[in-house]
Amino acid sequence: MKTITLTLKKKSPIALEFDELIPDKVFDWEKVDFEKYQVPVGNRRFPLTDYFDIEVEGDAAGPEEVKMILDGDFGRVKYIGCKMGAGEIIVNGDADLHCGAEMEGGKITVNGNAESYAGREMKGGELEIMGNTREFCGCSYIGDWRGMSGGKITLHGSAGKQLGECLSGGEIYVKGDCDILAGIHMNKGFIQIDGDVTRWPGGQMKNGNILVKGKLGILLEGFVYDSVVADPVIDGKSFSGKYIKYNGDIAVNGKGNLYLNAEKNREFL
Amino acid sequence: MEYILKNGIVYDPANNIAGEKKDVMFKDGKIVEQVSSDAKVLDVTDKIVMPAGVDPHAHIAGPKLVVGRIYRPEDSRKGVTSKKGVCRSESGFSIPSCPATGYRYSRMGYGTVTEAAVPPLEAKHTHEEIMAIPNVDVTPLPLFGNNWFVLQWAKEGKIDEIAAFVASWLRIVKGYGIKIVNPCGTEAWGWGGNVHGIDDPVPYFDVTAREVVRALAQANEKLGLPHSIHVHPNDLGHPGNYPTTVNTLDCVKDIAKNGSKRNQTIHLTHAQFHSYAGTSWRDVESGAKEVADYINNNKHVTCDIGQVTLDETTTMTADGPMEFDLHELNGLKWANKDIELETGSGIVPFIYSGKAPVPSFQWGVGLELFLRIKDPWQVCLTTDHPNAGPFIRYPRIISWLMSNERRQEMMDNGEVRVWSYKRTGLGTLDREYDFNEIATITRASAAKIYGYQDRGELTPGYNADIAVYDINPNDIDPSKEPAAIEHAFGNAMYTIKDGQILVKDGEVVKVVPSHTIWTDVKGFEEQEKTVMEEVMPTFRRFYTVKFENYQVQDHFTPNPIVTEVQAGK
Structure with missing residues (x-):
């Protein structure tokens, strides 16, 4: 087991990019390798040591034996765990855009808030965010029609707009509230929201399931009442x-299911 | 500066040189017979030397490309490289950025590319993009097949007016020749419809594709333009469309050719999309044999193929109704544009997967056409970039054409589905192209079809546009080593353009501005003046731009190559 600890000592106003610092690439790095490494900042690179104190303990034969601990406010560090295939990353603070994007395996825990695009195009693994996240969590790349296809995102706080956009597999579990258009264009997979939803979950969904335990503001017209299920x-x-x-979205001939807590959404009956 | 390319094995089909070991010399940008002893020697012993490639049909500049890039950021993120050496950063796979387009053609040993669909109204934009593409000369073909003036005169049989209009418009928009896309069909799309077959009249104008194609072919030959009409017939991609294709080719058979270099009076583009039999996608079969037989028996026809490369790509064409059909078929996002009095266009992403039956079938039809058309001077290699696949796949297509074994392997191991041979004749064809035929279909035939008098050959006096590929043709068995063929043709050892070394060992080492090749017709000024007087009232009434802002001024073509044509000669 190898533990890599990066402790923030200076926060950059311009975002750092961490897609090269994933267990798959750094499992055989020693402390000296990290000290030599230049991290992308905007359109340039600077020594990683300008921003972090680095500690490396133990050995790893592969990425699955790596645990990276990122201590401090990583609110200006983008692409944490992007494309990672194995291992574990723990962020003890906030994370910037694209945290866990395109990840295929392993686990990321953010003990703070995550910015937009967390878990974008995720294919596998687990992403747990203890705080809130913003727009496009578990979505597709801009323009693409193929979103998150596997793995699990657990969000203890609230989600922003267009959660799980173009979802085609995997599971998203939001313990808090959720803003508009959760599961827009989704065609497979499951979104569970424990809190309240502002409006329009499942817009243009083709298939898959959305469950809302809280109260819904406005339901889309494309959803047709099916039954009350116990x-x-x-x-x-x-x-x-x-x-x-409900079944929908009939605007796109969708076969998806939307479940609303009957107790809290009596006015829809 | 003098150079001598020493001991290469030269393929120069226009001069009947097929694999001879000889030196190629050039001086001050031109091929020469002799150089002095001061000439710089480039040792290319036993490497393939050919004229630089000429692409007769691609979509690389213009508003369609920009819309494609804007609405497909997911394509732009593929093929991203950072700035390196003389090259700027690149992006994009099926719709690369402008600099990437130039670099990638250059790396394959290409020197000239046709931008095959320029809406005259958007010509300025097209020329601006051409300025941003380095290293390859670009030949823009303006669209005339759905132009209101042309439709009206075609209906009335006024060939002189059409000829004068074409002569004027080529100068106004700085274009090279006549492109026709789904004649009458795109105009019908303005009415929410399409035309089917060449005798289906378009609403309002009440004229048929047959009349339009014939009228434009007659006008083309009246002017004696260097290129023939360049036709994308009706019913693209529809099962059962091959009779439309053959009828379109046949309808201009009686029109006499009037062009010094070319043999054809009609060029059929992306023939693969126009060679389907059957009645629906359930019972579709290849019509490649019928189309190829017609081409084999008729020397007034040339074609390029539009080979499917089995990639995820972006389709974009002035054939608006076809793109809507495609969007209905695959459900992916669709962009549509109407170009006022001239044409329209549509864009839809498409995934040509070898795991799906239809793309496998299309792959088979394209290769079947290549193998059935006997005379390589009548066929060119294209992918209709980016419609059937990006141009960077040309080397891979070359490897397929040179190796029956590779084709069989793809069909056997499931890289393509059974429709590739059960619904086409590909399984029965074992022809393999040799290097000379490859040199013909990738440069010599295209140059001849376009009537270029300065490129596509290694003739003294011609531009020193030369490609050297790092393979010894006497050593390699292309049938057994398709990967080596693909690598060599994709990474030129040298690409020389106007005597300057642009690529060395697969890397771009020099970036030069591109030239724009356009046609200036002389000796038709009187008729042009009369026609402009007739056109202007309609122009002022219906166009949203003023004529003064419509014309392409000289500063849009900072490096022009003007082909002067004496009308009627």
Whole structure:
């Protein structure tokens, strides 16, 4: 097991990019390698040691034996764990854009808030965010129609707009509230939201499941009432209580399911 | 500066040189017969030497490309490289950035590329983009097949007016020749429809594709333009479209040729998309044999193929209704544009996957055409970039054409589905191209089809546009080593343009501005003046721009190569 600890000593106003510092690439790096490394900052590179104190303990034969601990406010560090395939990254602070983007395996824990695009195009692995995140969590790349396809995102705080846009697999679990258009264009996968939702979950969804335990503001017209179901089982998870089930979005001939907590959304009945 | 390329094995089909060991000399940008003893020697012993490549049909500059780049950022992120040496950073796969387009053609040993669809209204934009593409000379072909003036005169049989209009418009927009895309169909798209077959009249103008194609072909030959009409027929990509294709080719058979270098009076572009039999995608079969037979029996026709490369790409064409059909078929995002009195266009991403039956079938049809057309002077290698695949796949297509074994392997191991041989005749064809035929379809035939008098050959006096590839043709068995062929043709040992070394060992070492090749017709001034008087009232009434802002001024073509044509000669 190898533990790599980076402790922030100077926060850059221009974002640093960490997509080269993933367990898959650094599992055989020693302290001296990190000290030699130049990190991208804007359109230039600067020594990693300008920004962090570095400690490396133990040995790893592969990325799965690596634990990276990022201590401090990483709110100006983008692409943390981007494209990682194995190992673990713990951020003890906030993370900037694209945290866990395109990750295929391993685990990232953010003990703070994450900016937009967390878990973009995720294919596997686990991303846990203890705070809030902003727009496009678990989405596709801009312009693309192929979003997150595997893995799991757990969000203990609230999510922004267009959560799980173009979702085509995997699971997103939001313990807090969620803003508009969760699961827009999704065609597979499962989004669970424990808190309240402002409006329009599942816009243009083709397939997949969305479950809202809290209160919904406005439902889209493209969702057709199906039935009230008790204790539904979705993707192998069972939920106690009564839920209003809708099908949609019929605007795109969608076959998706939207479940709303019946207790909290009585006015829709 | 004098150079001598020493001991290369030369393929120069225009001069009947097929694999001879000889020296090629050039001085001050031109090929010469003799150089002095001061000439710099470039040792290319036993390497392939050819004229630089000439691409007869691609979409590399203009508003379609920009819309494509704007609405497909997911394509731009592929192929990203950072600034290196003389090169700026690159981006894009199917729609590369302008500098990347130039660098990538240059690395393949190409020197000239046709931008095959210029809406005259957007010509300024096209020329601005050409200015941003380095290292390759660009030949823009303006669109005439759905132009309101042309439709009206074609209906009335006024060939002189069309000829004068074309002569004027080539000068106004700085274009090289006549491009026709889905004649009448794109205009019908303005009415929410399309035309099917060449005898289906367009709404309002009530004229058919047959009349338009014939009228433009007659005007083309009346002026004696260096290139023939360049036709994308109706019904692109529709099962059962090959009779439309053959009828389009046949409808100009009686028109006499009037051009010094070319043999053809009609050039059929991306023939692969126009060679389908059957009635629907369920029962579609290849019509390549019928189209190839027609081409084999008729010397007034040339074609390029538009070979499917099995990649994710971006389709973009002035064939607006076809793009809408494609969007309905694959459900992916669609962009559409109407160009006032002239044409329209559409853009849809497309994934040509070898795991799907239809792309496999299209792959088979393209190769079948290549193998069935006997005379390599009648066919050119294209992918209709980016419609059937990006141009950077040309080397891979060369490797397929040179290796029956590789083709069979792809069909056997499931790289392409069974429709590639069950619905086409590809499985029965074992022809393999040799290096001389490859040199013909990638440079010599295209140069001849375009009537270029300064490139595509290693004739003394011609531009020193030369490509050297790092393979010994006497040593390699292309049938067994497709990967080596692909690598060599994709990474030129030298690309020389106007006597300057632009690429060395697959790396761009010099960046030069591109030239714009356009045609200036002389001796038709009186008729042009009359026609302009007729055109202007309509122009002022319907165009949203003023004529003064429509014309392409000289500063849009800072490096022009003007082909002067004496009308009627």
